[in-house]
Amino acid sequence: MKEMNQDEKMLEDESLTLGQPLSDFLLQLEDYTPTIPDAVTTYYLRSSGFEPRDPRLVRLVSIAAQKFISDIANDALQHCKMRSTNSSSHTGSKSKQGTKDRRYCLTMEDLTPALAEFGITIKKPHYYV
Numbered sequence: 001m002k003e004m005n006q007d008e009k010m011l012e013d014e015s016l017t018l019g020q021p022l023s024d025f026l027l028q029l030e031d032y033t034p035t036i037p038d039a040v041t042t043y044y045l046r047s048s049g050f051e052p053r054d055p056r057l058v059r060l061v062s063i064a065a066q067k068f069i070s071d072i073a074n075d076a077l078q079h080c081k082m083r084s085t086n087s088s089s090h091t092g093s094k095s096k097q098g099t100k101d102r103r104y105c106l107t108m109e110d111l112t113p114a115l116a117e118f119g120i121t122i123k124k125p126h127y128y129v
Contacts, residue, residue, distance in 0.1 A: 026056055034062040041065065068118075073106070075114035080104050 038055065041062045045052050052058045084102070112122050 029056045029059045036062045076110045079110040
């Protein structure tokens with residue numbers, strides 16, 4: 001019988017452990033409740049022609065959508081902060097306390113460039129300009 005050398009043994013051991021993180025992740029998906037409900041994700045998957053059979057797959061799509069929306073909202077917040085910092089530097093100096101307690105509002109002015117970074121273009125009708 002042929003004896004396995006050390007490289008072959010290492011490859012075999014590595015292939016046995018490569019699937020472990022994936023199986024751990026799939027187990028964690030069962031316990032995690034995403035912000036977007038499974039029913040909403042299932043509805044949109046079915047309306048696009050995909051029939052999900054595994055509920056973990058629906059959860060995975062929900063988490064991906066949640067991450068996508070979170071990234072867009074975070075980018076829009078950064079645009080808002082930059083815009084408000086630039087406008088406050090032109091209008092005069094504000095106290096540190098005044099800028100610390102500032103509340104931000106999501107506007108199309110901030111959302112449009114954030115969506116453009118993800119390849120989504122928004123065109124406003126002429127009467128909104």
